[in-house]
Amino acid sequence: MTDASTTAANRGYDGPPDYRVLGRHAVFPETSHDEIERINFLAQMNRHLAANVVPGVRAAYDREVAPAFLQREGRPITNRHEARKALLANPSFAFWSALRRMTMEQRQQAGRWTAIRQRERLAAIAADLIRDDDRLALDPTLAVPRYVSAVDHHCMPGSYHHEAFPGDVVNGANYDHAGFVTTAGLLGKYSDGGGHAVVRWVRRNLPDFAPKTILEIGGTVGHSSLPIAQAWPEAQMTIVDLGAPVLRYGLARAKSLGVDNVRFVQANGEDLSRYPDASFDWIQTTMFLHELSTTALANIFRETRRLLRPGGIVLHVEQPQYTAEMPLFEQAMRDWDAFYNNEPFWSRMHEMDLDQAMVDAGFAREDLIHGGVTGVVDKELFPDAAQDETEDFGRKAAWHVIGARIS
Amino acid sequence: MSLPDAIAEAGAKPAGKRPFFLDAEIESVLAITMAVAQELAVTRQRADTLERLLEAKGVLTRAEIESFRPDADAATTRALANQEYIARILRIVQQRNEANLAPDDIGSEDVGDELGAGN
Numbered sequence: 358m359t360d361a362s363t364t365a366a367n368r369g370y371d372g373p374p375d376y377r378v379l380g381r382h383a384v385f386p387e388t389s390h391d392e393i394e395r396i397n398f399l400a401q402m403n404r405h406l407a408a409n410v411v412p413g414v415r416a417a418y419d420r421e422v423a424p425a426f427l428q429r430e431g432r433p434i435t436n437r438h439e440a441r442k443a444l445l446a447n448p449s450f451a452f453w454s455a456l457r458r459m460t461m462e463q464r465q466q467a468g469r470w471t472a473i474r475q476r477e478r479l480a481a482i483a484a485d486l487i488r489d490d491d492r493l494a495l496d497p498t499l500a501v502p503r504y505v506s507a508v509d510h511h512c513m514p515g516s517y518h519h520e521a522f523p524g525d526v527v528n529g530a531n532y533d534h535a536g537f538v539t540t541a542g543l544l545g546k547y548s549d550g551g552g553h554a555v556v557r558w559v560r561r562n563l564p565d566f567a568p569k570t571i572l573e574i575g576g577t578v579g580h581s582s583l584p585i586a587q588a589w590p591e592a593q594m595t596i597v598d599l600g601a602p603v604l605r606y607g608l609a610r611a612k613s614l615g616v617d618n619v620r621f622v623q624a625n626g627e628d629l630s631r632y633p634d635a636s637f638d639w640i641q642t643t644m645f646l647h648e649l650s651t652t653a654l655a656n657i658f659r660e661t662r663r664l665l666r667p668g669g670i671v672l673h674v675e676q677p678q679y680t681a682e683m684p685l686f687e688q689a690m691r692d693w694d695a696f697y698n699n700e701p702f703w704s705r706m707h708e709m710d711l712d713q714a715m716v717d718a719g720f721a722r723e724d725l726i727h728g729g730v731t732g733v734v735d736k737e738l739f740p741d742a743a744q745d746e747t748e749d750f751g752r753k754a755a756w757h758v759i760g761a762r763i764s
Numbered sequence: 765m766s767l768p769d770a771i772a773e774a775g776a777k778p779a780g781k782r783p784f785f786l787d788a789e790i791e792s793v794l795a796i797t798m799a800v801a802q803e804l805a806v807t808r809q810r811a812d813t814l815e816r817l818l819e820a821k822g823v824l825t826r827a828e829i830e831s832f833r834p835d836a837d838a839a840t841t842r843a844l845a846n847q848e849y850i851a852r853i854l855r856i857v858q859q860r861n862e863a864n865l866a867p868d869d870i871g872s873e874d875v876g877d878e879l880g881a882g883n
Contacts, residue, residue, distance in 0.1 A: 394809040398802050451785040458783065459795045462775075463802060470774035474766045508780030516779075521769075699780045 371740075373400040373541035378738045379534075380546040383613035384483050384606055386471050386530050395467045399538040402460045407749035410453050411690070417449035418686045437679065437688035437704075441696070444689060458697055461512050461539075468535025469514065472527045480524045486609040492620040493608045495601050499623055504650040505599055508699040511539075517577055517600030529578050529606025542739045543732050543754035544580070547614070550732030550742070550754055551643050552584030555674060558730050558758060560588075566670065568592050568638035574626035574657060575599075575645035578607040579619065581674075585641065586611075586619045592638075597624040627656035629664060636664050640671040644756070646711075647675065647703045654706065658718035665763055671720075672760035674730065676751055679708050690750035703751070711759050720761040728758035 376393045388396075422443045426434050434440045444450040472479065487493050501518050509516045515528050536548055544550040559566060569592050573582040576596035586594040596619060598604055604621040611619050624631065626642075640661045646654055661671045679688050695703035716722050731742040732754030742754035784791050818824050834842055851858065863869060 390810060390813060391806045394806040395802060397809070398805040402798075402802075445785070454783075454785040455791050455794060456798065458785070459791075459798050462795070463799060465778070466775045469776070470770050473773055474770035476766050476769070506779070509778035512778040512780075514773075514776040514778045521773075697783050697785075699778060 372404050373397075373537075373740065374738055376400070376537055378542075378546065379537060379548075382547075382610050383486060384479060384526065384530065384609040386475055386479060386534050388471055388534065392467065392471045396464075396535055396538055399460055399464050399467060400541045402456075402463075403538060403749065403752075404541055404747070406453060406457055406460065408747045410456070411748070411750075414444075414447075414449045414453050414690075415686060417447050418444060422447050422450075434685055437685055437692055440685040440689035441692055454693070454697060457693070458512075461698055464535055464538040465512055465514060465531070467538070468531040469527070471534065472530040473521075476521065476525060476527045476530075479526050479530055480522070483526045483605050483609040484524055486612050487605060490608065490612075493604060494620070494622045495604065496623045497601070499599065499625060501599055502625065502627075502650075502653065504648070504653055504702060508701055510648050510699055511694070512699050517598060517603045520602050524605070526602050526606040526609070528600065528602040529604075529610075532603060533578050533580075533606065533610070539752055540754065541749075543734065543742045543745065545732065545734030545739050547583070548580045549584050550734045550739075551674060551730075551756070552581035553733035554730035554754075554756070555581065555641065555643065555672065555758075556584050556588040557733055558728055559670075559672075562726075562728065563670065563762070566639075568669070570637045570666075571595070571639040571641065572597065572629075572632075572637045572664065573641045573643070574629075574661075575642055575648070576607070576621075577603045579611055579616075579621070581641070581643035582619065583611055583614065583616050585639075586616050590618060592618060594619045595622055595637075596620070597622045597626060597629065599623065599625060626660060627653050629660050632664055634663050635666045635669075638666050638669045640664060640669070641674075642672075643674045644676070646673055647700060647706045649702055649706070651702075651705065651709075654709075655714065655718065658714055658720075662719040662763075667763060670726070670760055670762045672726070672758055673711075674756045674758055676707065677757045678711065687748075687750065692751075694751050715759070715761055720763065724761045724763055726758065726760040726762060729756065730758055731755045 376388075376396045418440070422440075423434055426439070426443050434443060445454075505516055505518065513528070513532065517528060517532070519528055521527065533548065536544070540548065545553070568589055571585060571589065571592050571594040573579075573585070573594065573596045575598055576582045577598055577600070579596055582594055582596045586592065596604070596607060598607075598621070601623055604623055608619070608621045611617075611621075622631075642657075649657065665671060676691070677683075679691070691707070692704045694700040712722065712725055715725055734741065745753065747753075786794065815824075815826050815829060819826055
């Protein structure tokens with residue numbers, strides 16, 4: 358038998374790995390042959406759209422959309438909203454958009470099918486793992502804010518918080534096991550390539566940093582948190598999120614994976630008054646800021662400043678901000694998820710002056726941190742985002758880091 | 765048992781009004797087509813799985829599949845199956861062609877008016 362990855366490399370294969378290379382844990386849903394192949398197909402669909410269809414959209418923009426705008430308006434397109442609205446009337450963009458939207462809908466349907474059909478079993482497994490464990494603190498009275506309840510982010514029905522019955526973990530299980538469709542393996546075996554990237558970045562850039570208490574806000578099932586907890590085993594890591602299903606699932610997943618220095622707390626990151634000032638050495642968010650609101654982001658930045666200990670760091674990992682240097686076509690394509698994939702704050706968040714927002718929250722400008730990271734994965738099995746030439750706008754595992762280290 | 769729940773809920777609409785990029789009817793047909801395309805991909809992978817397992821167990825080799833020649837009777841059966849399949853999925857084209865040749869065709873609603881008018 359030839360090793361599959363060697364064969365793939367020899368044949369010039371460039372795309373998502375087979376879903377079966379993913380790591381499993383106790384609360385990971387069982388997946389039948391055909392359920393796996395549905396996910397494989399959808400991952401390849403996203404790959405195909407990004408690699409083979411988007412170039413046609415780009416050509417249509419350059420050759421048809423932008424020139425037609427210039428002729429009609431007597432001036433070039435000046436911002437990403439004009440670019441997007443002009444693209445909407447173009448058949449190449451419209452057809453790509455329709456396919457991209459329905460691929461996401463098919464992904465949600467596929468993932469929900471698998472999770473819902475076994476939801477009693479998954480809930481029982483989770484319940485066994487987390488029973489009487491004080492590392493799970495749920496708050497059934499917690500209000501779900503408008504920026505989460507108004508539309509379901511990335512078309513995920515019920516978002517992170519809906520539960521069909523007490524103890525339900527379906528929305529955690531769906532989010533965890535079928536996210537592969539969107540990330541196409543770029544986040545690695547446990548969908549944790551973002552967390553490993555942050556660990557590597559901190560070790561390289563802050564080699565003296567030895568946190569004892571770490572907080573991740575909006576950490577869902579702990580994808581990005583667990584690598585941090587594992588890298589600093591002496592530290593205590595707290596993951597807060599609004600959604601009970603993802604938190605239940607998250608603790609069960611962590612325990613099954615042998616990560617014990619974590620706790621999962623249902624709370625709103627805007628109000629973490631349960632923790633006194635200067636409670637944490639490190640506060641992390643990962644692909645989280647774009648799911649907030651202007652007010653919530655400011656509130657959360659202020660809370661992070663209050664909660665940080667002297668010498669501590671806050672790090673936010675996000676897709677790149679829009680800049681004047683970024684071509685308008687790229688900006689419009691990156692904005693797609695904001696308008697057509699239920700990421701309503703995405704567009705405004707990515708045009709914010711985050712440095713100023715940090716300063717407004719009480720951080721000194723000279724303490725601000727900037728960097729860039731790409732997903733860190735087992736390259737024997739998974740594609741390397743740093744080497745990947747395909748641009749799946751807004752979804753690639755290549756992020757910016759903004760943060761601060763306070764003295 | 766959650767199967768009825770899964771059938772009912774797996775395809776639930778997320779909160780948030782859905783954008784349509786094409787004519788809504790056309791985009792709906794495309795969505796159905798892509799879901800069917802997905803299921804065909806799944807079926808092809810399943811056939812590949814079967815072939816590999818059968819080969820691994822020594823039941824057959826995939827070279828035998830590639831060089832398979834149906835005998836005359838099987839070839840006819842398979843050809844008819846292809847014709848039947850194509851006619852089945854292109855039913856709408858057949859019916860539109862027939863309609864083009866029936867300019868005096870009348871709709872049931874109009875017939876209903878006609879049939880009721882004599883009362």
